[in-house]
Amino acid sequence: MEKREKLYEGKAKIIYATDVNDLVIQHFKDDATAFDGVKKDTVLGKGVANNNISSKLFTLLEKEGIKTHFEKKLNENEMLVKSVEIIQVETIVRNISAGSFCRKYGVEEGIVFDKPTVEFSYKSDEFHDPLMNDDHIRVMKLATEAEIDEIRTKALQINEILKKFFDSIGIIVVDFKLEFGRYKGEVILADEISPDTCRFWDKETKKKLDKDRFRFDLGDVEETYAEMMKRIGG
Numbered sequence: 001m002e003k004r005e006k007l008y009e010g011k012a013k014i015i016y017a018t019d020v021n022d023l024v025i026q027h028f029k030d031d032a033t034a035f036d037g038v039k040k041d042t043v044l045g046k047g048v049a050n051n052n053i054s055s056k057l058f059t060l061l062e063k064e065g066i067k068t069h070f071e072k073k074l075n076e077n078e079m080l081v082k083s084v085e086i087i088q089v090e091t092i093v094r095n096i097s098a099g100s101f102c103r104k105y106g107v108e109e110g111i112v113f114d115k116p117t118v119e120f121s122y123k124s125d126e127f128h129d130p131l132m133n134d135d136h137i138r139v140m141k142l143a144t145e146a147e148i149d150e151i152r153t154k155a156l157q158i159n160e161i162l163k164k165f166f167d168s169i170g171i172i173v174v175d176f177k178l179e180f181g182r183y184k185g186e187v188i189l190a191d192e193i194s195p196d197t198c199r200f201w202d203k204e205t206k207k208k209l210d211k212d213r214f215r216f217d218l219g220d221v222e223e224t225y226a227e228m229m230k231r232i233g234g
Ligand code: TMP
Pocket: 092, 098, 099, 100, 101, 129, 175, 176, 177, 196, 197, 198, 199
């Protein structure tokens, strides 16, 4: 597998072309940003942790019948993935109130919902990822109604699989963000699933085990990514 030119560089990852059609390399960086890139730093070992964690979770989801862009882990901070057309909508599933849900609606953190919520936002740093409903997505032509329905169903299935797995290692899945892409006429899960894109709390201590430690300067940032990689067995 020959690595070719850089196709895209985002805040936390780089995509490289390969000599194989339809496959690209997803490289995980140690760069960390928050608040649409306003806060920036390096978190040593984050790239390796997120690559290993995402590889493990994509493998688990595939085993449970969820199609993802994951092909295989290539090395410590790179994976081989299918080249998808990313749908410019972020899908967020919440099991417990936290983050922007608390800020927006003035509720306390930690309220356990009787059923998960699914919300969508426009993937745009410029406009600060604004919340969108199905109609907004449709009129903006970001996805069709059928695609939105499929994404919502898949997001809830993924939530059940992740909650069960994380419960078995003593971790609560508070909320998470997914990105989907189009590939050969199908909508498949893309991007990453990691402490950068999920909120995880320890079941016993309720300690935050995710990027909130970086966002809000809670300390133990590097240690937390390393601990999550170890607990997930990535
Ligand atoms: P929020 O509470 O800030 O809306 O975040 C919900 C979830 O989405 C949380 O698990 C973190 C994740 N997330 C991202 O992956 N990327 C982002 O840009 C933001 C704001 C949140």
